[in-house]
Amino acid sequence: MRLPSHLRLKHASDFARVxxxxxxxxxxxxxxxxxxxxxxAEFGYGLITGRKLGIAVKRNRxxxxxxxxxxxxRAEIAPGWHFVVIGRWRAAGATLQDLERDWLKLAxxxxxxxxxxxxxxx
RNA sequence: CGGUCCAGCCGGAGUGAUCGCUGGCCUUUGAACCGCAAGGGGAGAGGGCGAGAGGAAAGUCCGGACACCACAAGGCAGCAUGCCAUGCGCAAGCAUGGGGGGCUUGGUGCAAGCCAGGUUCACAGACAGUGUCACAGAAAACAAACCGCCUCCGCGCAAGCGAAGGCAAGGGUGAAACGGCGGAGUAAGAGCCCACCGCCCCGACCGUGAGGAAGGGGGCACGACAAACCUCAUGCGGUGCAAGACAGAACAGGGGAAAUGGCCCGCCUGGCCGCAAGUCCCGCCCGCAAGGGUGGGAUGGAUAGCUCCGGGUAAUAGUCGCGCGGCCGUCGCAAGACGGAGGCGGUUCGGUCGCUCCGAACUGACAGAUAAAUGAUCACAGCAAGGUGCCGCGAGGCAUUGAGACACAGAAUCCGGCUUAUGAAGGCUGGACCACCAU
RNA sequence: GCGGGUGUAGCUCAAUGGUAGAGCGGGUGCUUCCCAAGCAUCAUACGAGGGUUCGAUUCCCUUCACCCGCU
Numbered sequence: 001m002r003l004p005s006h007l008r009l010k011h012a013s014d015f016a017r018v019x020x021x022x023x024x025x026x027x028x029x030x031x032x033x034x035x036x037x038x039x040x041a042e043f044g045y046g047l048i049t050g051r052k053l054g055i056a057v058k059r060n061r062x063x064x065x066x067x068x069x070x071x072x073x074r075a076e077i078a079p080g081w082h083f084v085v086i087g088r089w090r091a092a093g094a095t096l097q098d099l100e101r102d103w104l105k106l107a108x109x110x111x112x113x114x115x116x117x118x119x120x121x122x
Numbered sequence: 123c124g125g126u127c128c129a130g131c132c133g134g135a136g137u138g139a140u141c142g143c144u145g146g147c148c149u150u151u152g153a154a155c156c157g158c159a160a161g162g163g164g165a166g167a168g169g170g171c172g173a174g175a176g177g178a179a180a181g182u183c184c185g186g187a188c189a190c191c192a193c194a195a196g197g198c199a200g201c202a203u204g205c206c207a208u209g210c211g212c213a214a215g216c217a218u219g220g221g222g223g224g225c226u227u228g229g230u231g232c233a234a235g236c237c238a239g240g241u242u243c244a245c246a247g248a249c250a251g252u253g254u255c256a257c258a259g260a261a262a263a264c265a266a267a268c269c270g271c272c273u274c275c276g277c278g279c280a281a282g283c284g285a286a287g288g289c290a291a292g293g294g295u296g297a298a299a300c301g302g303c304g305g306a307g308u309a310a311g312a313g314c315c316c317a318c319c320g321c322c323c324c325g326a327c328c329g330u331g332a333g334g335a336a337g338g339g340g341g342c343a344c345g346a347c348a349a350a351c352c353u354c355a356u357g358c359g360g361u362g363c364a365a366g367a368c369a370g371a372a373c374a375g376g377g378g379a380a381a382u383g384g385c386c387c388g389c390c391u392g393g394c395c396g397c398a399a400g401u402c403c404c405g406c407c408c409g410c411a412a413g414g415g416u417g418g419g420a421u422g423g424a425u426a427g428c429u430c431c432g433g434g435u436a437a438u439a440g441u442c443g444c445g446c447g448g449c450c451g452u453c454g455c456a457a458g459a460c461g462g463a464g465g466c467g468g469u470u471c472g473g474u475c476g477c478u479c480c481g482a483a484c485u486g487a488c489a490g491a492u493a494a495a496u497g498a499u500c501a502c503a504g505c506a507a508g509g510u511g512c513c514g515c516g517a518g519g520c521a522u523u524g525a526g527a528c529a530c531a532g533a534a535u536c537c538g539g540c541u542u543a544u545g546a547a548g549g550c551u552g553g554a555c556c557a558c559c560a561u
Numbered sequence: 562g563c564g565g566g567u568g569u570a571g572c573u574c575a576a577u578g579g580u581a582g583a584g585c586g587g588g589u590g591c592u593u594c595c596c597a598a599g600c601a602u603c604a605u606a607c608g609a610g611g612g613u614u615c616g617a618u619u620c621c622c623u624u625c626a627c628c629c630g631c632u
Contacts (some may be wrong), residue, residue: 002142004143005495010492010493010494014390014493054179055180055531056532058495059532060497065497067143067497068142071143071498106181
């Protein structure tokens with residue numbers, strides 16, 4: 001499963017629109033903000049890793065892990081959504097599994113997955 | 123001889139497979155759009171090949187390249203640097219060696235001190251000037267005398283008190299007290315005198331130089347701080363890739379200010395040497411007073427500013443504010459550096475420097491993102507805290523096991539330095555220690 | 562990326578190189594039948610490390626943290 005760069009949100013206006021008009025929910029490590037937008041064919045994602053997460057190396061690592069999570073679940077994400085993933089300060093010491101579990105919980109709760117509440121997992 | 127540990131410096135983090143990310147080249151396909159058509163066009167997608175973070179990429183503490191702005195020249199102000207030699211460098215700075223000072227260890231000496239080793243130093247100048255040196259203490263920078271010491275006189279039986287004079291040895295304070303130890307000398311003392319040492323001045327001679335120094339003179343007067351102001355020498359125009367260039371989009375191609383004037387030139391080298399503040403002096407008024415008001419004079423007049431005036435600039439323009447809109451794309455941006463030869467320009471006519479052209483060879487290098495590319499998973503290996511066993515007199519070592527953990531840290535115009543961070547293995551230097559042997 | 566600034570008590574701020582203060586807050590005691598107010602008293606700090614100096618919050622260097630501005 002690939003993850004081309006044209007799916008990324010790149011303009012401050014996109015982030016501002018999700019922030020002001022969309023819904024959001026906070027987990028332990030992440031905050032997920034979403035906005036329905038029927039004009040996009042697939043979806044658009046943005047990542048925010050602020051200074052609270054630490055030095056540049058740590059911020060880069062968190063961003064790469066988050067991108068890997070989005071890539072792994074690309075097929076499950078319903079089309080027509082803009083969403084922004086924001087790392088909270090606790091994410092600085094988290095593993096990929098921690099972040100993935102947190103992200104799935106938030107994504108189900110906000111309903112951007114294809115089969116939101118069908119399978120109760122294991 | 124055998125073996126450990128510590129510190130500093132260098133070093134710069136294993137291999138493979140699968141999936142994924144960002145550029146480059148090749149290739150296949152090919153949307154919008156133009157065209158009657160042929161065709162043009164190339165967004166996007168697939169495949170292949172190859173490349174893809176550092177020694178500090180970090181902090182932004184210095185310097186340079188480069189870009190724009192300003193600019194006659196010089197001075198002032200401001201900032202930076204500061205022992206010497208050599209080498210490298212455009213510079214900042216770095217390396218090696220040397221000189222001098224501080225601290226410390228050892229030797230020597232009664233001591234003061236001297237010598238040697240180690241270590242460290244932002245190490246120009248305190249005989250240009252100004253300033254500071256709290257507390258304590260008699261006295262803190264030029265001399266002086268608190269407790270004291272001594273002589274003589276007076277009073278007193280005496281202890282002692284008072285007056286005159288001499289002295290600076292001892293005590294005490296302090297970070298620092300105007301040479302040190304010993305002797306001679308004296309009423310007591312004193313470089314007053316003497317030996318040794320220190321200090322100051324001159325200094326043959328030695329050294330490229332910083333500087334060293336035989337010897338002579340002085341009886342000693344000369345404190346510290348310049349990372350206080352400052353003085354001397356040398357250097358420096360300002361802003362920074364968010365520099366800057368191009369192409370677009372959007373909004374309101376909007377409004378305000380301007381000749382007794384607007385804006386710019388850090389200040390001066392133009393003028394009246396024009397004002398204000400501040401300081402000092404004098405008069406008057408108010409007030410119990412502290413003080414306040416006012417007039418005149420002197421200083422000050424720059425380190426804030428104002429004014430006259432000088433220079434520059436100006437109407438579909440320019441300048442300075444306000445408001446509004448945008449904040450996207452391309453370039454800058456990564457293939458450039460050095461050396462040699464020829465030509466031209468300039469020159470202090472030697473070299474160097476600038477520009478252009480031609481030719482040849484060698485070396486090194488070859489990330490270029492922009493909400494910002496290096497990641498994920500699996501397997502194997504390595505180091506190692508800990509556990510167990512064994513070996514060794516001992517410091518300790520070896521074997522095995524080993525869940526988890528795997529240094530500091532991420533390019534953002536580029537380069538050079540500085541500083542800071544840093545658990546791999548490995549290497550270099552220095553120090554300490556253990557065991558044995560010999561003395 | 563570039564440029565600038567600030568760190569003093571729990572909070573807000575002072576302080577010529579010479580013992581670190583003020584206000585609010587906190588603790589204890591007194592006062593009151595109790596509380597408030599008041600009075601007395603106590604504790605608490607120069608971001609960190611070096612250097613210069615007899616002596617550093619102050620001067621110099623390095624470092625850490627925080628804040629602001631610039632398309």
